[in-house]
Amino acid sequence: MHTVELKQLTPSDYEILDALATVVEGIAASFGEHTEVALHSLDKNSAGIYRIANGHVTGRSPGAPITNLALMKLKEGKDVSDSYFARTETNRELKSTTTIVRNGAGDPIGLLCINVDLGAPIQSFLKAMVPMDCTLPGASGTPETFARNQEESVSSTVELVKTQVLSDDQITPSKRNREVVTRLHGLGIFNYKGSIPLTASLLDISKDTVYLYLRGLEKK
Incomplete structure (x- = not known):
């Protein structure tokens, strides 16, 4: 002491x-x-x-x-x-x-x-x-992923945003990928190294398409 x-x-x-x-x-x-x-x-x-x-x-x-x-x-x-x-x-x-x-x-x-x-x-x-308005395991709600590395963090975020966009009937199919990229940009995901090719792969689009969407956001 x-x-x-x-x-x-x-x-x-x-x-x-x-x-x-x-x-x-x-x-x-x-x-x-x-x-x-x-x-x-x-x-x-x-x-x-x-x-x-x-x-x-x-x-x-x-x-x-x-x-x-x-x-x-x-x-x-x-x-x-x-x-x-x-x-x-x-x-x-x-x-x-x-x-x-x-x-x-x-x-x-x-x-x-x-x-x-x-x-x-x-x-x-x-x-x-466990408050009454708290989302319990197994119930509907936003899952939280405790990623072990950067790739897992990016992947889980892309999948989460993709799910949110796909469940929104107000977004037409032709605009869904652009909306996903827009939301990911707002979350700062593209500050992570390798996030653009990974996002392109998960959305089944080309890297050039992701770059195109991002350039469109920079002009706004």
């Missing part, structure tokens, strides 16, 4: 913390209302919660002090702590993880703490994890 010494944060440090505000909201949105996500500032003049989502889990809001356990995790100096258990004043048992946020110089400027309420009813917890 090492001694924890808080310092006054710089404007650039706060820019990093501000940028993490959407991360706080994103994690909370992914795991639902029973997971609290708190971003703490380690500014010696105002150490405490800087951003928080689902604060009802512990009853806290921005400005609340850093917990003793979070400070202990900071003192340990481990960037991502092992999971640990805590209990709130209202006797809620939490499973928690603390991540140290560092600036470009490697100095700790914040703590990102995730606290899961283990006492939440299982049905409520599952409902929060």
Whole structure:
């Protein structure tokens, strides 16, 4: 362990913390209302919660002090702590993880703490994890491909856009390939090396045709 010494944060440090505000909201949105996500500032003049989502889990809001356990995790100096258990004043048992946020110089400027309420009813917890309007596996919707390389990423995107275009009755057959190329261009797919011949192959058209469509877009 090492001694924890808080310092006054710089404007650039706060820019990093501000940028993490959407991360706080994103994690909370992914795991639902029973997971609290708190971003703490380690500014010696105002150490405490800087951003928080689902604060009802512990009853806290921005400005609340850093917990003793979070400070202990900071003192340990481990960037991502092992999971640990805590209990709130209202006797809620939490499973928690603390991540140290560092600036470009490697100095700790914040703590990102995730606290899961283990006492939440299982049905409520599952409902929060899988909202009623969420597309479940096997249901209709837009599939997400976790590509392992660039070629897979391009191929899966082309196939997805192609499927969308083919299912749109408002697009005539003669304009479908052009529409696919137009949408792929909008997604930035043609910034990838080798994407044009791969797209041509998947659409069963020539590379020259893809280039022709792209030149038409550049003139607009």
